[in-house]
Amino acid sequence: MIIFPNAKINIGLNIIERRDDGYHNLETIFYPIKINDALEIVEADKLSFESTGLEIPGRVEDNLCVKGYHLLKKDFDIPPVKIHLHKNIPIGAGLGGGSSDAAFFIRLLNQNFELGLTDDQMISYCRKLGADCAFFIKNKPVFAFEMGDEFEPIRLDLSNYKIVLVMPPVHVSTGEAYGGVKPTPVKDSLMELIDKPVTEWKRFIKNDFEASVFSNHPLIRGVKASLYEAGALYASMSGSGASVFGIFDKTPDLSAIAETNQVFTDL
Incomplete structure (x- = not known):
C-alpha cells in the first residue's frame, strides 16, 4: 500500500518564551503544500527500512517511521x-x-491493518514522535502554539494564489536557528494577523528565525529578496529554514532563481 506524505510551510513564526524544560513556546501558521514523498509498506518476515531519492542522514533506527512502527x-x-x-x-x-x-506512516498502518484508530488517537501517537508531526494527521491549515504541537483550526485558503518554494544549497541546523533568537512576547497574535489580506502580510507577519539565519547565510536572504523582486505579495523563510516560499497573484518568472536553487511551483 502506498501513500504520499506532503510538506507544509510556516506562515509567520514567533518565538515567545523559553520553557523550563529547555524547549520554546511559539506560535505559527501551518499550511500544507503539494511537495510529496512516496511511502510504501508491505508485510514481511522482519521489519526493514529502505529509501530512494534524496539521501536521508542518520541511523535507520532513528528514522521516525521506524520509531512509529515500534510505538x-x-x-x-x-x-x-x-x-x-x-x-x-x-x-x-x-x-x-x-x-x-x-504521521502518514501511522495513518498507513491504521488503514492497512484496520487498527480502528481515530484521528485524535493517531494525533496522540504522533505527539510522541515530534512537535509538528501531529499536524499531518488532519493536514489542514492551523494556528499552532505552545511547542507547535497544539492546534486551532483556521480558515485559510490560498488556492487562488501561486505558491512557489525555493530551496537554496544551504543547510541550517535547528540548533543554530534557535541559538540565534531571543524569545519575545507578541503584541498581536498570528491568530488575528492571518485574517489580514495577503497583500498586507509583509507589514505584519514575520519569522523570528530570519534575522540570525540571514546574517549567517546571506544566500537565503538573497532568495527572499529575489522573490519580492519577482513580484511576490509575501515571501518568508519556512520554519527554521533553509527553504523560502513566495505567494504570488500570477505565475512569476523564476528562471534566474532556478539557475542556482531548487524551485518548486504550483503548490
Whole structure:
C-alpha cells in the first residue's frame, strides 16, 4: 500500500518564551503544500527500512517511521513490514518532511491493518514522535502554539494564489536557528494577523528565525529578496529554514532563481 506524505510551510513564526524544560513556546501558521514523498509498506518476515531519492542522514533506527512502527507495536499485534520511502521533500528545509512521513506512516498502518484508530488517537501517537508531526494527521491549515504541537483550526485558503518554494544549497541546523533568537512576547497574535489580506502580510507577519539565519547565510536572504523582486505579495523563510516560499497573484518568472536553487511551483 502506498501513500504520499506532503510538506507544509510556516506562515509567520514567533518565538515567545523559553520553557523550563529547555524547549520554546511559539506560535505559527501551518499550511500544507503539494511537495510529496512516496511511502510504501508491505508485510514481511522482519521489519526493514529502505529509501530512494534524496539521501536521508542518520541511523535507520532513528528514522521516525521506524520509531512509529515500534510505538504502535507496543499496543497492537501488527506484523513486521518492509518500509520503502522515496524522499522528495527537501531535508533540513523547515518543511516538516520527516514529521509528515511519520504521521502518514501511522495513518498507513491504521488503514492497512484496520487498527480502528481515530484521528485524535493517531494525533496522540504522533505527539510522541515530534512537535509538528501531529499536524499531518488532519493536514489542514492551523494556528499552532505552545511547542507547535497544539492546534486551532483556521480558515485559510490560498488556492487562488501561486505558491512557489525555493530551496537554496544551504543547510541550517535547528540548533543554530534557535541559538540565534531571543524569545519575545507578541503584541498581536498570528491568530488575528492571518485574517489580514495577503497583500498586507509583509507589514505584519514575520519569522523570528530570519534575522540570525540571514546574517549567517546571506544566500537565503538573497532568495527572499529575489522573490519580492519577482513580484511576490509575501515571501518568508519556512520554519527554521533553509527553504523560502513566495505567494504570488500570477505565475512569476523564476528562471534566474532556478539557475542556482531548487524551485518548486504550483503548490
